[in-house]
Amino acid sequence: MVHDYATTTNGTSKRCSALPTTNTVDVSSVSDLFEFICSGPLVNKIGITPQRVGQSIDKWLLYGSQLCRLFQLNELKLTIPQKARLYHYYIPVFIWCEDQIALHNSKFKDGDDVPPLVIGFSAPQGCGKTTLVFALDYLFKTTKKKSATISVDDFYLTAEGQAELRKKNPGNALLEYRGNAGSHDLKLSVETLEALSKLTKEGLKMKVPRYNKSAYSGRGDRADSSTWPEVEGPLSVILFEGWMLGFKPLPADVVKAVDPQLEVVNKNLEAYYDAWDKYIDAWVVIKIQDPSYVYRWRLQAEIAMRQDGQAGMSDEEVNDFVSRYLPAYKAYLPTLYAEGPSGSDPDRVLAIDIDEERNPILAN
Numbered sequence: 116m117v118h119d120y121a122t123t124t125n126g127t128s129k130r131c132s133a134l135p136t137t138n139t140v141d142v143s144s145v146s147d148l149f150e151f152i153c154s155g156p157l158v159n160k161i162g163i164t165p166q167r168v169g170q171s172i173d174k175w176l177l178y179g180s181q182l183c184r185l186f187q188l189n190e191l192k193l194t195i196p197q198k199a200r201l202y203h204y205y206i207p208v209f210i211w212c213e214d215q216i217a218l219h220n221s222k223f224k225d226g227d228d229v230p231p232l233v234i235g236f237s238a239p240q241g242c243g244k245t246t247l248v249f250a251l252d253y254l255f256k257t258t259k260k261k262s263a264t265i266s267v268d269d270f271y272l273t274a275e276g277q278a279e280l281r282k283k284n285p286g287n288a289l290l291e292y293r294g295n296a297g298s299h300d301l302k303l304s305v306e307t308l309e310a311l312s313k314l315t316k317e318g319l320k321m322k323v324p325r326y327n328k329s330a331y332s333g334r335g336d337r338a339d340s341s342t343w344p345e346v347e348g349p350l351s352v353i354l355f356e357g358w359m360l361g362f363k364p365l366p367a368d369v370v371k372a373v374d375p376q377l378e379v380v381n382k383n384l385e386a387y388y389d390a391w392d393k394y395i396d397a398w399v400v401i402k403i404q405d406p407s408y409v410y411r412w413r414l415q416a417e418i419a420m421r422q423d424g425q426a427g428m429s430d431e432e433v434n435d436f437v438s439r440y441l442p443a444y445k446a447y448l449p450t451l452y453a454e455g456p457s458g459s460d461p462d463r464v465l466a467i468d469i470d471e472e473r474n475p476i477l478a479n
Contacts, residue, residue, distance in 0.1 A: 145172065148179075148202070155203035156477045161211040161465060178206045178254060185253050196474070204467075204475050205250045208399060211465055212251060215397045216260070216352055228315040231263070231350035233308070233394050237360040237456060238401035239444060240437075241412030243473045247401075248354045260351040263311055267357030267391070269324045270304040274336035289376045289439055293335055296359065296443075297383035301390035308355075308394045314348030321346060358440070361392060361400065361456025362447040374442035381446075388457050397463040398456050406444040408471055410437045 149172060152158065153165045168175065182201050183190040193201070212234060219232040238244035248264055255262040271293045272280060280298060284290040290297055303324060310321050322343040330336035364384045370377040403409075413436065417428045428436060455464050470476050 145176070148172070148175070151198065152202050155199075155207060156475045157203065157207040157211075157467065161207055161214075163207065163210065175202065175206060178209065181254060181257050182206070182250055185250065196472070199474055205247060205254075208247065208465070208467070209251050209254045211399075212255075212352065212397075213258075215463065219396060229349075230312045230315060231353050232396050233312075233353045233355055234397045234399065235360045235392070235395035235456065236354065236356035236399045236401070237451065238356070238358065238399075239403055239406070239409050239448075240358045240440065241409055241416065242401055242403060242469060244356050244358075244401055248356050252354060255352060261347065261349060262352045262354060263314075263323060263346040263350055264354045264356070265307065265311075265323060266355070267299065267304075267360060268326050268328070270299045270301070270307070271326050271335060271337070272298055272300050274331050274334060276300065277334070284379060287376045287379065289374070289380050289442065292439065294440055295380045295383075296362070296387055297380060299387075299390075301386055304390050308353075308391075311346070311350065311353055312394070314346065314350045316348050319348040355391075355395060357391075359387075359443060359447070360395070361398065361451050361459065362387070362443070363450055363454070363457045365446060365450065370446050373446045377442045377446055380443065392457045392459075395456070395459070398459050398465065400451065400456065400464060400466045402452055402466055402468045403448075404468070404470070406441055406448065409440065409444065410434065411471070412473075413437055 149165075149168060152168050152175060157163075158168070179201050180190055182188075182205060183193070188197055215234065216232050220229055223229045236244050236248055245266070252262050252264050271277070277293055277298060281291055284297075289295045292298075307324060311323070313319070314321065322340065322345050324340075325338040325343050326335060327338040328335045362384060364381050367378055367381065370381040410433065414430065414433050417430075417433050452466070455461055455466075468476050
């Protein structure tokens with residue numbers, strides 16, 4: 116990698132081969148990229164000054180190149196939306212995560228077993244959190260840090276457990292299918308998070324649960340354990356994502372005013388802090404302006420699936436599916452956005468406002 120961005124004595128730009136391509140890049144493109152990075156809505160929020168960007172521009176170039184490879188993009192011909200997604204979103208969040216890991220590790224002495232940092236990603240369905248976590252996980256691997264990814268989806272009840280839940284709550288549409296509080300195996304999540312936190316040495320391994328959403332005609336079931344991915348220590352970070360991470364139980368009259376069916380869900384939510392949130396050290400909260408975005412995003416995904424020849428839900432089925440989540444969004448998102456996740460340290464919460472196109476914006 117070449118990091119000489121100076122000009123020649125006659126004032127012309129030198130060529131720069133910092134990007135791993137067969138063609139060189141004019142230095143002016145590096146200058147343009149510097150300006151573009153500094154114009155992003157997250158840089159000030161996460162404490163990245165222009166000076167720090169300039170000092171680490173080679174890292175930004177490298178991370179951008181690696182993400183282009185991951186997403187099969189031409190790094191020399193990025194569209195503005197693609198450029199924004201990488202340099203205004205994914206890479207700044209990754210740098211923030213690196214800073215959080217460094218802060219976490221600084222609290223331990225040399226020779227100590229350092230448990231992995233757990234970062235929670237709380238974000239509504241369809242807003243791109245899974246892709247964000249996918250990108251971060253890839254960058255951690257390219258920087259030689261071992262990471263593990265888990266989702267609240269991995270801890271859904273088995274098909275049998277879901278049937279029992281449905282039977283215990285007849286007529287409650289919010290608990291008819293997987294999704295809301297009460298439809299998760301909290302014992303499994305505790306066992307998984309505690310086991311992952313102990314992967315502090317080379318050679319220590321474990322399999323991480325996964326869920327098969329296509330089983331039983333889409334009603335889902337826990338995937339066979341033989342298909343679970345294996346992770347190996349020492350882990351530096353655990354990326355834990357979910358649509359309802361950080362939700363706090365509310366007074367019964369508040370949730371009943373949103374939807375009477377939400378009362379039992381709210382009661383179930385009381386057990387979730389000890390199963391999920393208390394294990395999370397730092398948070399990324401992706402905020403949306405309108406919960407109805409979830410419906411539009413899901414509809415877009417299903418239309419794309421149908422156009423690709425796959426079995427996608429009809430518009431009516433999408434509406435029914437999302438309607439089972441909207442009451443929880445309407446009840447719990449205002450408190451999450453105003454107070455932060457349950458039990459979180461405000462100094463370790465990165466709140467990211469996104470627009471309907473799933474891009475970060477400056478908060479009002």
